[in-house]
Amino acid sequence: MQHTQDLLAPDTGMGAVTLRVADLDRMIGYYRDGVRLALLSNEAGVAVLGRGSTPIVVLEHAPAMRHAGPHDAGLFHTAILFDTRADLAAALYSVATKYPQTFTGSADHLVSNAFYFQDPEGNGVELYWDRDRTEWSWTHGMVDMDTKYVDPNAFLQEHLTSSALESAAVRPGRVGHVHLSVGDVATAKEFYVDTLGFATTAGWGEALFVSAGGYHHHMAMNTWNSRGAGRRQQALGLGLVRIEVPAADDLGALVARMHDTGVQTADDGRTVAFEDPWANRIEVTAPGRG
Numbered sequence: 001m002q003h004t005q006d007l008l009a010p011d012t013g014m015g016a017v018t019l020r021v022a023d024l025d026r027m028i029g030y031y032r033d034g035v036r037l038a039l040l041s042n043e044a045g046v047a048v049l050g051r052g053s054t055p056i057v058v059l060e061h062a063p064a065m066r067h068a069g070p071h072d073a074g075l076f077h078t079a080i081l082f083d084t085r086a087d088l089a090a091a092l093y094s095v096a097t098k099y100p101q102t103f104t105g106s107a108d109h110l111v112s113n114a115f116y117f118q119d120p121e122g123n124g125v126e127l128y129w130d131r132d133r134t135e136w137s138w139t140h141g142m143v144d145m146d147t148k149y150v151d152p153n154a155f156l157q158e159h160l161t162s163s164a165l166e167s168a169a170v171r172p173g174r175v176g177h178v179h180l181s182v183g184d185v186a187t188a189k190e191f192y193v194d195t196l197g198f199a200t201t202a203g204w205g206e207a208l209f210v211s212a213g214g215y216h217h218h219m220a221m222n223t224w225n226s227r228g229a230g231r232r233q234q235a236l237g238l239g240l241v242r243i244e245v246p247a248a249d250d251l252g253a254l255v256a257r258m259h260d261t262g263v264q265t266a267d268d269g270r271t272v273a274f275e276d277p278w279a280n281r282i283e284v285t286a287p288g289r290g
Contacts (some may be wrong), residue, residue, distance in 0.1 A: 005243040008197040009250040010213030014175040015242030017078045018061040034095035038169035065236045071276035073229040075238035077124030080174035081176025088129040090168045091177045108148040111216040143216045181226040188206030188221040194262045231279040243284045251286040
């Protein structure tokens with residue numbers, strides 16, 4: 001059992017996910033015109049897209065890099081969380097209309113409604129809305145989740161509004177969770193729970209779900225396509241996962257845990273960076289630091 005001092009702070013959240021991309025213009029088009037993120041900046045081969053002023057996806061142009069193999073570790077999906085079902089419906093309608101071939105599925109997870117896509121370079125994307133926490137059920141400390149079919153057309157018919165479509169890019173949204181492909185779940189638990197300080201919220205066989213503060217999950221790891229995968233080589237796809245803790249003291253406690261377990265960290269005064277066992281790069285930030 002984890003001690004409170006070994007856990008990430010309850011108000012921990014996820015920041016923007018960086019993707020290395022081969023065709024920057026095409027990928028900007030997908031996230032801007034399809035997912036309906038606003039283009040917040042685009043200079044020196046790096047484009048930042050988000051909702052309102054909140055960055056969600058950072059696209060780094062890396063045309064010389066190769067695509068990762070289908071069974072490599074890396075990103076399973078970036079999950080974008082919307083405040084309302086109308087906001088989710090607007091994004092669903094837009095991406096399914098403009099990029100219908102990228103749709104891969106839908107689910108009612110009991111805690112959320114989710115719709116799944118693959119962007120033009122094969123990165124997984126989840127668009128979702130959470131039910132209120134009072135509607136979630138927990139059993140022996142684990143959140144009850146399931147995968148039930150959601151008819152996307154019925155969802156749109158019930159929740160799509162013209163106002164949500166018209167104001168999509170300025171409406172709230174953020175990275176709700178990040179789901180990774182890893183080589184084995186036991187090693188993922190040792191790193192993300194025992195060292196980094198997330199708490200386990202669900203898990204079965206080939207998948208692990210972890211969070212801070214009783215959320216259903218801020219991160220997940222699975223071996224569905226990547227069992228036995230080793231450390232990643234430089235490739236297109238996931239470049240960086242960002243975690244945001246609420247205070248500098250929380251970041252200091254995390255760094256101490258990392259050092260105690262021999263994880264190498266780099267600290268530039270603003271962020272602390274390190275790699276997980278599969279060379280996925282993680283950066284942790286705290287407000288007002290640096």
